[in-house]
Amino acid sequence: MQDDNKRYVERDRNWHPPAYAPGYKTTVARSPNQALVSLQRPSVSELSGPDFRALRMGPHDNDLLMNYREGQGQDALPIGERVIMFGRVVDQYGKPVPHTLVEMWQANAGGRYRHKKDAYLAPLDPNFGGVGRCLTDDDGWYRFRTIKPGPYPWPNGINTWRPAHIHVSVMGPSISTRLITQMYFEGDPLIPICPIVQTINDPDAVETMIGRLDMARSRPMDCLAYRFDLVVRGELQTYFENQ
Structure with a gap:
C-alpha cells in the first residue's frame, strides 16, 4: 500500500511565476x-471525494450551442465559429480520473462575458450563456461543444489583449487536486505577446495550456476540434497562472 505521505508528488514551484506580480x-x-505552510501529512478530507456520480446533469450541460436561449425561436443558435473542446483528465501518475466534474466558462465570439461587470463594447449574444459542465467517463474523457471565444482588451495596459481562451475547473480525485486553468488555441498570435502569459518563464509551462487542433475529431462542414488534456497535481500538472 502506498504511504499517504507519498501519495502526491510535490509541486515544483519554480514552474510558476511569483504570486505577487504588481504588473x-x-x-x-x-x-x-x-509565509506558506507546508502540510507534511494530508488529511482525510484532502485525500477523498467528493463523488460526483450522483450529480444530475442536464441534456445540454456540455453543449453551449444549446444550453442558453434568450433570442427568438428555439432554432436560434449562437454566433461564431463552432468548436469541440475535448480531452482526458489524468492524475500525476497518468492514470485516468473517472466521474470527476469538469466546468468551463468563456467569452462569446465577440470577446464579451455574460457578466454584469464586463464593460467591453462587444455585444452580448442572446443565444450564448458561456458556461458548461460535464463528468468524465470511465476512462477520464470529457467533451464540450461551444463557440470559439473572441480576444478582448486587457485594461492593465494601453493596447494589450488577451488571446482567445476557455476557463476550466476540474476537481480531480480529491479536494486537494482541484485545478483551475484555461485553454488557449494552437496558433493564436496573441499568446506570446499576452501580458499574463509573459509572466510564465518556462515555455514548457505555457505549452500545457494550449489546446491542439485535432482534425481526426473535427466534424466536416461543422466544426474544428481541439484536444486539451488536464493533469491534476504533481510535477507534470497543467499549469495555471498566478498559482
Missing part, C-alpha cells in the same frame, strides 16, 4: 501576505 494587478490583493 498583473489582481495579484496584489490575491497574493498571500504571510
Whole structure:
C-alpha cells in the first residue's frame, strides 16, 4: 500500500511565476501576505471525494450551442465559429480520473462575458450563456461543444489583449487536486505577446495550456476540434497562472 505521505508528488514551484506580480494587478490583493505552510501529512478530507456520480446533469450541460436561449425561436443558435473542446483528465501518475466534474466558462465570439461587470463594447449574444459542465467517463474523457471565444482588451495596459481562451475547473480525485486553468488555441498570435502569459518563464509551462487542433475529431462542414488534456497535481500538472 502506498504511504499517504507519498501519495502526491510535490509541486515544483519554480514552474510558476511569483504570486505577487504588481504588473498583473489582481495579484496584489490575491497574493498571500504571510509565509506558506507546508502540510507534511494530508488529511482525510484532502485525500477523498467528493463523488460526483450522483450529480444530475442536464441534456445540454456540455453543449453551449444549446444550453442558453434568450433570442427568438428555439432554432436560434449562437454566433461564431463552432468548436469541440475535448480531452482526458489524468492524475500525476497518468492514470485516468473517472466521474470527476469538469466546468468551463468563456467569452462569446465577440470577446464579451455574460457578466454584469464586463464593460467591453462587444455585444452580448442572446443565444450564448458561456458556461458548461460535464463528468468524465470511465476512462477520464470529457467533451464540450461551444463557440470559439473572441480576444478582448486587457485594461492593465494601453493596447494589450488577451488571446482567445476557455476557463476550466476540474476537481480531480480529491479536494486537494482541484485545478483551475484555461485553454488557449494552437496558433493564436496573441499568446506570446499576452501580458499574463509573459509572466510564465518556462515555455514548457505555457505549452500545457494550449489546446491542439485535432482534425481526426473535427466534424466536416461543422466544426474544428481541439484536444486539451488536464493533469491534476504533481510535477507534470497543467499549469495555471498566478498559482
